[in-house]
Structures are given as structure tokens and as C-alpha cells.
Amino acid sequence: xxxxxxxxxxxxxxxxxxxxxxxxxxxxxxxxxxxxxxxxxxxxxxxxxxxxxxxxxxxxxxxxxxxxxxxxxxxxxxxxxxxxxxxxxxxxxxxxxxxxxxxxxxxxxxxxxxxxxxxxxxxxxxxxxxxxxxxxxxxxxxxxxxxxxxxxxxxxxxxxxxxxxxxxxxxxxxxxxxxxxxxxxxxxxxxxxxxxxxxxxxxxxxxxxxxxxxxxxxxxxxxxxxxxxxxxxxxxxxxxxxxxxxxxxxxxxxxxxxxxxxxxxxxxxxxxxxxxxxxxxxxxxxxxxxx
Ligand SMILES: Cc1cc2nc3c(=O)[nH]c(=O)nc-3n(C[C@H](O)[C@H](O)[C@H](O)COP(=O)(O)OP(=O)(O)OC[C@H]3O[C@@H](n4cnc5c(N)ncnc54)[C@H](O)[C@@H]3O)c2cc1C
Numbered sequence: 392x393x394x395x396x397x398x399x400x401x402x403x404x405x406x407x408x409x410x411x412x413x414x415x416x417x418x419x420x421x422x423x424x425x426x427x428x429x430x431x432x433x434x435x436x437x438x439x440x441x442x443x444x445x446x447x448x449x450x451x452x453x454x455x456x457x458x459x460x461x462x463x464x465x466x467x468x469x470x471x472x473x474x475x476x477x478x479x480x481x482x483x484x485x486x487x488x489x490x491x492x493x494x495x496x497x498x499x500x501x502x503x504x505x506x507x508x509x510x511x512x513x514x515x516x517x518x519x520x521x522x523x524x525x526x527x528x529x530x531x532x533x534x535x536x537x538x539x540x541x542x543x544x545x546x547x548x549x550x551x552x553x554x555x556x557x558x559x560x561x562x563x564x565x566x567x568x569x570x571x572x573x574x575x576x577x578x579x580x581x582x583x584x585x586x587x588x589x590x591x592x593x594x595x596x597x598x599x600x601x602x603x604x605x606x607x608x609x610x611x612x613x614x615x616x617x618x619x620x621x622x623x624x625x626x627x628x629x630x631x632x633x634x635x636x637x638x639x640x641x642x643x644x645x646x647x648x649x650x651x652x653x654x655x656x657x658x659x660x661x662x663x664x665x666x667x668x669x670x671x672x673x674x675x676x677x678x679x680x681x682x
Contacts, residue, residue, distance in 0.1 A: 394432035401444045405451060405530055405559055408443055412555040413532045415441045421557060423466055423505035426497050451504070451559060456481060462562045465504025469516075470495065472503055481565045484523060484572035484592055488515040491574065494582045504558045507543070510550045512650070513584040513610035515574065517544050521615045522590040522607035525563045531556040544614040570594040570603070571678030573671040576610070577663050579654070585610045587660045589642070589667040591675040593630060599680075601625050606642055606672075611649050611664045618642035618668065630676040639669030 400415075402408045412419050418440035422428055431437045445451055451466040454475055461481050463472065472478055473489040492498055492506070492515055506516040507527060520527070520540040527538045529552055543551050552558060566572075576588030587610040594603030604625050606618040621642045625634075643665040649657035 392433055392435055394429075395435065395438040397432075397439055398441045399444065400441060401447050403447050405448055405557060408445065408448060408557050409531050409555070411441075411443050412557065415443070417554055419443055421445060421508070423502040423508075424468065424497075424500040426493070426501040427505065427509045427511070445502075454478065456565075459565050459567075460562050461565060462560050463503050464560050465507075465558045466502045467504075469498035469501045469503060469506070473498060482523070482563045484574060484590060485516075485519050485563060487572060488519045488574045488590070491515050491576055491585070491588075497582075503561060507561060508550060508552060508558045510544050510548055510614065511584065512547060512612060512614055513586075513588070514615075515576070515585075515588070515609065518588065518590050518607040518609035518615040519574070520561060520563070521617060522592055522605045523563050523566075524605070525561050527558060528560040528562065529553075529556045530559050535559075537562075541617075547613040549614075566592065566594055566603070568594060568596075569679055569682070571675040571680070573674035573678065575667040575670040575674070577667060586655050587611050587664040587667055589639075589664065589671045591668070591671040593625075593672075593675045593679045595630060595679050599629070600627055601630055602627070606638075606668060608642065608646070608664060608668070611643070611646055611660060613648055613650075616646070620645070621668075630680055632673045632676050635669040635672040635676075636665075638672050639665035639667070642668040 420439040422442045422444045451464045453464045455462045479486040525540045574590045576585035590607035592605045596602035604622045609615045651657040
């Protein structure tokens with residue numbers, strides 16, 4: 392199938408893009424890498440009268456390390472993220488998650504902002520952003536604003552972005568001191584979206600005990616979520632790999648709204664989710680203790 396007819400726009404700046412989005416209203420849709428939007432248009436699952444392509448907006452691309460954070464422009468491709476030595480060193484969780492996204496052809500075109508704005512519940516980047524308490528920068532004709540990841544992902548494929556708002560960047564904090572990170576997911580075939588997955592970030596204090604912990608879950612609800620019970624429970628304890636199964640069970644015990652479809656029942660996904668948390672816990676703790 393071919394997409395329904397649309398008018399194509401390629402503005403040269405972020406401000407111009409924001410103005411166009413306001414002018415064109417709900418008939419307009421931003422086009423970034425096209426790896427989610429174009430299949431939806433081609434299958435006629437969606438139709439828009441106007442596509443506003445970001446490819447000429449250079450200011451939305453790039454990676455910048457500043458004041459204990461890494462700021463990544465929205466149209467930075469996933470393969471640029473994957474190749475970045477700076478991200479590997481400063482935001483390892485993002486580096487670990489990137490190769491799990493689709494295939495390299497998709498990562499060559501797909502952008503970090505596109506993945507965050509698309510907000511698929513089973514996608515890796517939204518879970519990483521939520522786990523690391525990232526901040527998302529948005530622009531509209533009303534001005535700029537910053538949205539904490541905890542408020543950004545509002546439901547199935549929905550975010551806090553207004554219809555006329557452009558996501559311009561994501562800002563991720565750099566964790567200092569002994570810390571470890573891991574992402575684990577289960578997909579039926581390599582490159583498929585995960586059935587369930589988990590991210591773990593663990594930081595150790597001077598006494599070697601856990602003083603910082605974040606556990607993210609994806610594919611286990613309408614949006615990525617945090618396992619807050621686990622995060623509180625492990626604070627002040629020894630970083631113990633043997634606790635992994637217990638932590639996996641605790642992280643998934645009280646989840647509601649787990650999807651159930653032909654790929655897997657909610658009960659199955661819960662079990663897979665618990666196993667992914669356990670695996671990610673072991674790897675993150677090993678990295679925090681041994682580097
Ligand atoms: C076969 C296949 C397998 C895939 N597997 C995975 C996977 O395992 N994990 C995963 O996470 N993803 C996967 N993807 C999706 C891929 O990561 C996409 O690149 C990503 O979801 C969207 O990024 P994009 O730049 O292509 O955005 P687009 O497709 O261009 O846009 C997606 C949506 O985001 C909006 N948007 C994009 N950029 C902005 C912006 N700056 N501001 C406001 N709105 C914006 C668009 O309007 C649109 O609604 C897969 C895709 C395919 C085709």
C-alpha cells in the first residue's frame with residue numbers, strides 16, 4: 392500500500408518548524424527518521440495532510456557533554472549514539488540499550504527523539520530515559536520547556552508533548568562514582584520489539600553499599616515504568632547478585648495493566664519481566680562492584 396497524499400515541508404530551523412506546526416494544526420505531523428511513522432502511513436494506520444521533515448534542521452543534531460549531563464539533539468540517529476565514545480563512557484545504559492533497537496538499517500535512520508516521541512511501551516530509549524530521570528526539551532511558539540521523563544510518557548504511544556510541540560533534545564545525567572548499568576530484554580527474534588525488558592542502574596556509596604538505584608520496565612504496561620518498591624528496598628544494602636531472583640519477583644509482583652496479546656499473555660510477560668530484572672540486576676551489580 393502507499394500512504395494517502397500529503398504535503399511535504401522541510402523547514403530550516405527549529406523555530407520555523409514550531410511555527411509551521413502551529414499554522415498547520417492537527418493535520419501536521421513531524422517526520423524524523425521515518426522508521427515508525429512511514430510504515431504507519433504506508434499501511435494507512437495513520438494519515439496526515441502535512442509532513443514536516445526535520446532533516447534540514449541541523450541544530451537538532453549532536454551530542455554535548457556539559458555540567459554533569461549529556462545533551463543529545465532529537466534528530467541524532469540511533470547509530471550515531473551507538474558509535475559515540477562519549478556516550479559509552481558517560482551514559483553506559485544508553486550505549487547498552489542502543490544495539491537492541493531493531494536492525495542497523497533502522498538505527499541508521501531512526502532518531503533518539505523519534506523513539507522518545509513515538510513512545511512505544513516496548514521501546515528501549517523511553518525506558519532508559521525514565522530510569523535515568525532524563526529531561527526532555529520541547530519547543531513551540533509559546534516558548535521552550537523542560538519535561539522530566541517521569542511526566543513525559545503518559546500512556547500507549549502518548550506523551551506530554553502538545554500537538555504543536557517539537558521535541559528538541561534529551562538531557563541525561565552522568566552518574567559518578569562506582570556504579571553499574573544493564574539492560575536485558577526478551578524478543579522472539581533478534582531485532583523485534585521486546586516482549587518484556589528491564590533496565591537497572593546501581594550506584595555504591597563510600598561504604599560499598601547501594602546508595603542509588605533505579606529499575607525500569609518496558610513491554611510491561613502501556614508506558615515504561617519504574618519498579619519503585621525495589622529501588623527503596625535495596626537502598627543501604629550490600630550489592631548482592633544472589634538477591635537477583637527475589638528482586639525480579641518484587642519488581643513485577645504488583646504490576647497492573649500488563650499487555651496480553653497473541654505474542655504472550657500478561658502472566659507470561661510478568662514471568663519474563665521478572666527474569667529480565669534478575670538478569671539485569673546481576674550484570675549491573677557486577678559492574679558496580681568490579682567495574
Ligand atoms: C522493523 C522495525 C523494528 C524496530 N524495532 C525497534 C526496537 O526493537 N526498539 C525500538 O525502540 N524501536 C524499534 N523500531 C522503531 C525505531 O526505533 C524508530 O526509529 C523509532 O521508534 C522512531 O524514530 P524515527 O526517528 O524513525 O521517528 P519517526 O518514525 O519519523 O517518527 C515517529 C513519531 O515520533 C514523532 N516525532 C519524531 N521526532 C519528533 C520530534 N523531534 N518532536 C516531536 N515529535 C517527533 C513523529 O511525528 C511520529 O509520530 C523498529 C522499527 C522497525 C521498522
